[in-house]
């Protein structure tokens with residue numbers, strides 16, 4: 001069988017002009033706690049990596065193992081992506097320098113699920129990465145464009161450069177092209193150390209082949225490419241330079257990939273002719289192949305006693321001795337390469353582009369508001385000033401309007417949940433600050449996306465219902481409706497930033513909305529309520545909204561029947577609603593206060609999101 005990787009055959013080095021960094025790790029042990037539900041807060045620790053060591057040099061370094069063997073965990077630990085609190089022992093060095101979690105900002109990591117903005121083309125996605133991750137003083141826009149062109153050429157993406165990635169509504173590029181684009185996003189910074197989590201998963205075998213061939217050619221340009229892989233076909237396997245085999249969190253082999261078969265042969269495991277070595281290794285680890293000489297020792301113990309392990313320990317020792325003590329203190333502390341305002345500009349532009357190219361939600365929202373506006377207008381068409389219907393219809397209509405404004409925003413809980421993975425990936429890869437994402441979301445997506453439909457709804461319903469004709473009164477009505485809607489959206493945004501599933505977010509948002517409705521002043525008279533409960537009215541978006549539009553409509557109006565004449569002010573006094581100027585505006589101040597508090601808390605939640613894997 002011809003195993004002829006270009007790499008470290010018999011210790012021979014991969015020949016490249018400028019070698020990439022060497023990554024070494026020694027005795028890595030990593031533990032996690034499984035959550036056991038609400039009753040048992042702290043489950044016992046489970047060690048998922050046990051004393052794993054290795055040296056990864058320029059070339060293709062594969063980490064292989066069965067499902068759950070700890071491949072991704074090892075990759076994440078050495079890439080500085082795994083929560084450092086779980087690290088029980090061990091150290092990762094890059095070119096003999098201690099690296100901390102900051103490694104994740106200076107190296108490149110391609111995640112398993114391609115996280116890209118689907119409404120943008122391949123070229124636009126690469127340009128987004130270039131804009132945010134290449135220093136502006138070194139790269140002009142023309143140079144960034146040149147870089148994008150060269151990455152497109154390197155990855156063979158020229159033909160689909162202007163094709164959109166694709167969303168649920170839009171058929172985009174193929175799976176292989178998507179994966180190449182994900183790799184390209186990282187190559188924009190010309191990293192010499194590239195981590196990839198299962199780059200071939202979900203791809204057909206030919207596409208998987210071409211992806212690994214691409215990684216192989218990248219490694220030949222002087223990059224250290226490290227990736228986890230499940231079960232590669234032979235044409236993929238033979239490209240590996242270095243192989244780490246994991247079984248239940250323990251290393252069962254680490255060394256040149258083309259010497260692995262010999263290693264297992266020496267242990268008494270015979271690989272049949274025409275068998276794929278990768279399958280053979282997995283069969284050994286799964287216990288489906290037995291050694292010719294039975295042994296009580298586990299594969300990890302056999303490897304621990306082997307010459308290969310002794311050689312690795314010796315090489316690691318030499319590298320550590322060679323390492324310069326001062327270099328350990330020199331930890332790079334990378335920060336963002338672009339300024340806050342520049343990031344805000346780039347991220348906001350992408351948000352606008354995404355909105356314009358994915359207008360279905362905005363169209364649906366506007367259409368729904370037109371429909372509802374007409375419906376409310378027809379139900380309460382030209383409300384009369386005659387009693388009792390004048391008051392009954394107006395209070396009913398106002399309650400209906402506020403309910404509509406609040407509950408129409410239930411959908412806003414998806415706002416952040418949908419983009420959570422994208423935000424976490426880009427934020428932890430050093431694209432932009434959390435504040436940049438938050439501000440662009442609020443000012444470019446959240447507010448404008450709500451304002452237009454609300455204006456359409458208000459204009460239709462207000463004039464169809466025949467409310468006070470003064471234009472100022474209409475503007476006050478629109479302002480109130482907007483603030484009610486924004487307060488509800490802010491609460492929904494807070495819910496969606498706090499939890500990661502729709503179901504949980506819906507519960508979090510529906511409960512307060514229902515309580516607020518009860519304490520809004522329409523379903524129950526708040527003045528007759530138990531005093532220890534009535535404070536809840538101060539937290540009700542409904543109450544502030546209802547009070548404001550009631551004052552706006554009632555003041556200056558006269559209602560009558562044959563014998564009675566009732567002014568709007570008399571009605572407001574009977575309801576104990578303060579209709580002074582401050583009495584009116586305090587509702588808006590309170591709604592604005594709720595918006596500010598909920599938005600601030602949502603921002604805090606974004607900062608608190610767990611970036612560790």
Ligand SMILES: Nc1ncnc2c1ncn2[C@@H]1O[C@H](COP(=O)(O)OP(=O)(O)OP(=O)(O)O)[C@@H](O)[C@H]1O
Pocket residue numbers: 032033034048065066067068069070071072073074228230613
């Ligand atoms: N943060 C975590 N919390 C709890 N368990 C974890 C965590 N990270 C990893 N594990 C567990 O550690 C073990 C190894 O997981 P890992 O994802 O590294 O395996 P893998 O070899 O990459 O598997 P696969 O091929 O299925 O992705 C699994 O049993 C997994 O459930």
